[in-house]
Amino acid sequence: MIDLYGWPTPNLHKVTILLEETATPYNVIPVDIQNGDQFKPDFLKISPNNKMPAIVDREGPDGAPLAIFESGAILMYIAEKTGRFMPKSTRGRYEVIQWLMFQMGGVGPMLGQAHHFRQYAPEKLPYAIDRYTNETSRLYNVIDRRLAEAAYLATDYSIADMAVFPWIRPYERQGQKLDDYPNLKRWFQAIDARPAVQRGLAVLADKRRQGPMDQKAREVLFGSQQYVRR
Helix, strand or coil, X not given: XXXXXXXXXXXXXXXXXXXXXXXXXXXXXXXXXXXXXXXXXXXXXXCCCCCCCEEEECCCCCCXXXXXXXXXXXXXXXXXXXXXXXXXXXXXXXXXXXXXXXXXXXXXXXXXXXXXXXXXXXXXXXXXXXXXXXXXHHHHHHHHHHHCCCCECCECCCHHHHHHHHHHCCHHHHCCCHHHCHHHHHHHHHHHCCHHHHHHHCCCHHHCCCCCCCHHHHHHHHCHHHHCCC
């Protein structure tokens, strides 16, 4: 059994999709990031960077519990544990890893900044909005070019696709139109139609914030609490 700590964000849904695709038993433990749960000492023991998701595999590789933070590392661990969605050959493995790192180093941070400056920043900063919206467009183009060559990012459906897909879902809030990226659109629709993907996206759906973000949540997510030494 895997204990999964998280809140309904793209990074959580990368992991829930893989858990559903592999039929891995798991238990969800909500970490309300708008209320500051990510700063609690017990969670910091599992995720020292105070970010979610994180997991504890109660049956780790040596029979003892194993805690893992960082969503990319979690995906690799579960894929290797289950023997699915990560090729065993060196060539195939690194084809997946490079696209996974593309998501971790580019798609997540840059699309996240686009979300922040387009949706959450207390003042509209045209420079920041243009910079991150344009970078999002560039990354979408990278994905679209790759998907003109193959059905999936690493040829076969893998954890690389599961990592990127949840970040594309709010494309309108990133200032994008799927019709501008026909190969990406085809890929997006194919993944979205998978039953396991839909089950993964439903995890903690009832916890999604409704309406504007209040001042308390804004302070926890973006304010001084982020920088308190713990």
